[in-house]
Amino acid sequence: MLKARIEGEIKTALKKGDSLSLSVFRMLASAIHNKEIEKRTRSGEARDVALTEEETIAVIRAELAKRKDASAAYRQGGRPDAAEREETEAAILSSLLPQELSDSDLEQIVLAGKAATGASAAKDFGKLMGWVMKEAKGRSSGERASAMVKKHLAP
Secondary structure, three states, X not given: OHHHHHHHHHHHHHHHOOHHHHHHHHHHHXXXXXXXXXXXXXXXXXXXXXXXXXXXXXXXXXXXXXXHHHHHHHHHOOOHHHHHHHHHHHHHHHOOOOOOOOHHHHHHHHHHHHHHHOOOOHHHHHHHHHHHHHHHOOOOOHHHHHHHHHHHHOO
């Protein structure tokens, strides 16, 4: 569904003449296509392999993170115009993501994960983090989930 929405956004941007949105959605479609090729190569399939919604969301989050990093680098380098473009692209990408979990919902997932995995110390971070990200199903960034897991595993 998300991939079809992106294709629809490309058509809409073409009709409106919105070159920035068109560029962002084409870049995203290309990143998704590359991920599908990577998945097909790993699985050994001879035919096309589609990404799941969670995998597609992960690609969008990765592209969003690239934009945020680039924006920070441009600001640090004294290029506010380029930083603003990256921030606009990030906003366009963010519009495709599902609504983020609230802090309390994320905390409930972390607490349930702690109980399910038996995580109690910092050495259990990876086990708990993997469980939380699987349960969050793309509705939380890794950055937020990591901070919440660290908070609950702190001594």
